[in-house]
Amino acid sequence: MRITCPHCGERDRREFYYRGAAVDLDRPAPDAGEKAWDSFVYLHDNPAGETRDLWYHEGGCGAWLVVTRNTVTHAVLKTELASQARS
Amino acid sequence: MVELLATSPCEGLLPLCIGQVTLREEEVGHLTSLAPYRGQSDALSQTLHSAHGVAFPAPNRVTGKAGARAIWFGRDQALLMGPEPDQSLRAHAAIADLSDGWAAVRLEGDGAEDVLARLVPVDLRREHFKRGHTIRSQIFHLNASISRVDDNGFVMLVFRSMAASLVHDLKTAMEGVAARG
Numbered sequence: 001m002r003i004t005c006p007h008c009g010e011r012d013r014r015e016f017y018y019r020g021a022a023v024d025l026d027r028p029a030p031d032a033g034e035k036a037w038d039s040f041v042y043l044h045d046n047p048a049g050e051t052r053d054l055w056y057h058e059g060g061c062g063a064w065l066v067v068t069r070n071t072v073t074h075a076v077l078k079t080e081l082a083s084q085a086r087s
Numbered sequence: 088m089v090e091l092l093a094t095s096p097c098e099g100l101l102p103l104c105i106g107q108v109t110l111r112e113e114e115v116g117h118l119t120s121l122a123p124y125r126g127q128s129d130a131l132s133q134t135l136h137s138a139h140g141v142a143f144p145a146p147n148r149v150t151g152k153a154g155a156r157a158i159w160f161g162r163d164q165a166l167l168m169g170p171e172p173d174q175s176l177r178a179h180a181a182i183a184d185l186s187d188g189w190a191a192v193r194l195e196g197d198g199a200e201d202v203l204a205r206l207v208p209v210d211l212r213r214e215h216f217k218r219g220h221t222i223r224s225q226i227f228h229l230n231a232s233i234s235r236v237d238d239n240g241f242v243m244l245v246f247r248s249m250a251a252s253l254v255h256d257l258k259t260a261m262e263g264v265a266a267r268g
Contacts, residue, residue, distance in 0.1 A: 012208040063162040
């Protein structure tokens with residue numbers, strides 16, 4: 001598996017650390033209420049198809065990335081900097 | 088009275104010469120991390136140029152030459168290698184002294200590319216990785232900075248605590264390449 005880092009170019013998977021679904025970028029406000037926080041912490045999708053994940057380019061430039069990939073075909077469709085995906 | 092003597096990161100481990108390839112410790116002088124504040128990249132580059140004669144490097148590039156180099160060191164970060172950092176840089180960037188924190192070695196000679204091909208998951212052949220290019224990647228299991236500083240020479244940096252592992256991994260690869268003749 002290879003991931004294209006926006007800074008470094010196409011790199012081997014071994015350089016990256018996997019964080020989890022990119023829902024972390026949409027963290028609720030501290031006072032958003034129990035329901036929003038319950039959903040954020042426990043109720044995750046498990047899609048067969050396109051999913052957005054957070055990866056950290058640990059063995060490279062140190063950037064957090066949002067990687068869009070397909071869990072059925074294993075195709076990596078898109079990578080972008082988490083700082084830009086969020087704004 | 089105890090007398091403390093400074094030792095270099097690879098003291099007692101280098102130099103090595105195996106086959107056509109040599110590995111020796113690189114004299115780097117001061118090592119300084121430069122991390123520009125938001126929106127200050129251009130101002131930092133100008134200040135860096137007037138103070139030390141080097142521009143802030145684009146991703147995967149090195150600016151300057153022996154004595155004063157700026158090596159791209161990761162996202163929005165560069166490593167100033169050589170001079171003591173000028174205080175004027177502080178207006179535009181977070182500055183951290185990393186001298187003594189990193190081990191620096193130079194790998195040279197015909198076959199240096201073959202040695203690194205055994206350890207680094209990135210194509211470092213001359214057609215793709217020219218003088219003045221740099222990467223952040225891994226040397227075997229060690230996170231490293233690798234730069235081509237001349238046609239046949241690479242400068243590599245790893246955390247100082249990893250110096251012995253770095254030399255061991257490179258030595259093993261150098262022996263493997265030499266054994267193939």
